[in-house]
């Protein structure tokens with residue numbers, strides 16, 4: 001059986017790099033007699049990679065969730081809530097080193113820089129120091145940003161050195177991210193529930209029944225009283241009314257642990273809609 005792994009494309013994105021790591025990890029952990037093969041499938045947006053799973057065009061998607069400098073990737077959070085029935089299988093942490101790619105012979109000749117909004121934000125101090133007058137133009141991905149560089153020598157793109165190599169493009173500057181420890185967390189998502197026993201994290205999102213004092217505090221105190229640690233809390237607009245929010249939690253516990261079962265049971269009293277995105281472990285990608 002051929003399993004399709006959806007990721008943000010065109011080929012050479014950081015998402016593809018994470019997906020490629022996952023593909024090799026799957027091969028290494030597959031039964032030697034298994035007939036499974038895997039194929040990487042690029043999509044134009046993160047939302048489309050997740051939609052591909054919901055539509056059964058692909059079995060797995062690898063999507064960026066959070067960056068150590070810029071925080072959450074809103075498109076991933078919003079799509080997971082909207083699609084509702086997708087499950088996180090694994091988290092991957094990828095170190096990210098950005099490069100400036102251009103046919104310009106010097107930084108002084110660059111007028112426009114293209115990239116994914118997260119990459120532009122992760123390099124903003126470098127850009128304001130070395131390219132203070134350029135126009136910054138967002139693109140769907142760091143490799144979509146590479147299109148057309150050849151025809152226009154006053155443009156540059158922020159992408160990876162791996163992408164520069166893949167498309168045979170010149171690198172003008174390396175390691176341009178403002179913080180050297182820049183990392184992005186990706187989630188491996190599918191339609192199926194994850195079953196391993198050693199999951200370290202659970203992610204979920206919820207709305208509260210009414211916008212009243214203490215509504216969020218009641219939910220958080222369930223975890224506090226049971227001694228369960230949270231590793232992330234995010235809010236996103238419900239998009240229904242101004243000032244109404246959804247809350248996303250990453251929790252340091254397995255959904256199948258007895259203590260989490262108790263927490264989730266109690267949580268249902270204080271939430272309106274509760275969506276559990278799954279339990280998983282975290283794998284660092286060592287480059």
Ligand SMILES: O=C(O)C(=O)Cc1ccccc1
Pocket residue numbers: 008012013014015016064067096116118119140141142143184
């Ligand atoms: O555009 C890419 O290459 C992506 O995978 C999205 C992204 C952009 C910047 C940092 C991490 C992920």
